[in-house]
Amino acid sequence: MTQSGRRKAFSRFVEILCGAAVLLALVPLFFVFFYVVQQGFSSLNWDFFTKMPKPVGETGGGMANAILGTLYLIAIAGALAIPVGLIAGVYLSEYPRTRLATATRFTADVLNGIPSIVIGIFAYSLVVMPVKHFSALAGGVALGFMMIPIIARTAEELLNLVPGTLREGALALGATRSRAAFSVMLPAALPGIMTGILVALARISGETAPLLFTAFNNRFFTMRLDQPIASLTVQVYTYAISPYDDWHRQAWAGALVLVTVVFVFSVLARVVTRRLERMHRT
């Protein structure tokens, strides 16, 4: 073979390898989905959503307490993170070149990269340690801290997509800076921001590590903020490492619910972002 023929053949070979890499990465994705759907679907029934867990050793029962618990934890996290993240995002997009904005952007990225288990330790020493017992509040705070940087950066990005002429128009009409930001810019960016928040909520609902020693676990359900509370993820973990077949079955069902929630919101976010991008481009 000629020199250039060999080079071309080698190039072709590497190109095929790159394509193979994509397929190779899709293999685990397919297998995880396949097993979660197969195992989860056959274990998922009405009881799973409506019944409380049975005592250890008895079969049957469900994860009603854990599902409610996850929703409750997410509500606490959202109540903390959405206002803080949104307003921090407004600051970042209104005053993008200040020193505080740079510092905030940097620390938000840092916060995003901190292992979730470390956030759990922080929530533990902040909320659990002073009162000496695990609580729903501690779990919600841990999840909330993880959400803040995501929401702040999403809000900033989407506010930046809104044409600056809108702000200038509002200011020219005599609006104050805050009026322009909160009554003109924010509403214009809101559909995208809402989607971003939903995705953040869906992702955070899949977190386990920060809940292990903050929200802990509970085989009953209580609305009290100062009591331990079950969550879908911690329950799946507990059941997965248990020796009981019926619990394994329920763990798969829980995993299916988690994956479905994350998947639905990821697709939704994709659709909305594309529509927004198309809207702003024209």
Next chain:
Amino acid sequence: MAPSSRRSTDDRLFRLGTGLFALFVVLLVAGIAFELFRSSRLSVQKFGFGFWVTKVWDPVAGDFGARPFIWGTLYSSFLALLISTPIALGIAIFLSELSPKALRTPLAFLTELLAAIPSIVYGLWGVFVLVPLVRKLQVATPDWMRKIPLFSGPPLGVGMGTAAIILAVMVIPFTSSVAREVLRAVPNTQREAAYALGATRWEAIQAAMRYGRTGIIGAIILGLGRAIGETMAVTMVIGNNPQVSWSLFAPQYSMAAVIANEFTEAADNLYLSALIEIGLVLFVITLIINGLSRALIWSVTREVKVKAPKAAAPAVEKAAA
């Protein structure tokens, strides 16, 4: 008061008010660092640097050494990167340079979906699907191979190798999506110049990669940060046995896993403090790694953003980035 001065007061209040929330984010990270330092003082004072080189982990006797955990974290992350880096770079190259346009978006979406699967689901899958599979593989390993330290030990299924595989799968989407962004930021003139010199497609890609190499290294390091901090999936398959071993079959332990497993059991202050010290080091390591990777990635992607029209139309800047 004149309306204009009322307006400037209002504007100042607005800046101050929203700024406080931005400041909260900064203080949060500072608070985490402070709290970790404060709560681990007991252990730091008692064991000093010896904590990181001692092998003994005996909560009953109050003897704590973190060497098996830091070994397990570093070794598993290193192995994971060994597997994930070629695959992730292959994906990045395929999606940014080779893929037909129609396939690009759906394939990118699918690979990024790997990052959206909760870590507990990976763990569950690992325990019930991957571990039995690895065990079969270990049983089938011929005897002469088992004599090599890398493959020694009983066929348990759980262990270092299993953890590395799961970690690799979890890291791939992070590395590949950032590497793709870096490749996209490489000016097309680089590739065109290579083609003009008679380069093949792969040689042109190599030229583009060489141009963006700092950013690509940044993407790999970002994956390392993710691997080091990963908790649940690793905890469920690594075997949770504090030993230092080269063997891929041996059950071992990681920093995040020991915190996850033992934090609620830590009965006395010294025990808790030792676990928090492990958390502190995890925090510092990921801080350094993320900072470094961001700086590297930024050094490549920044140049593109500068070229886009600045304040005029943010939407264009976004589309170009």
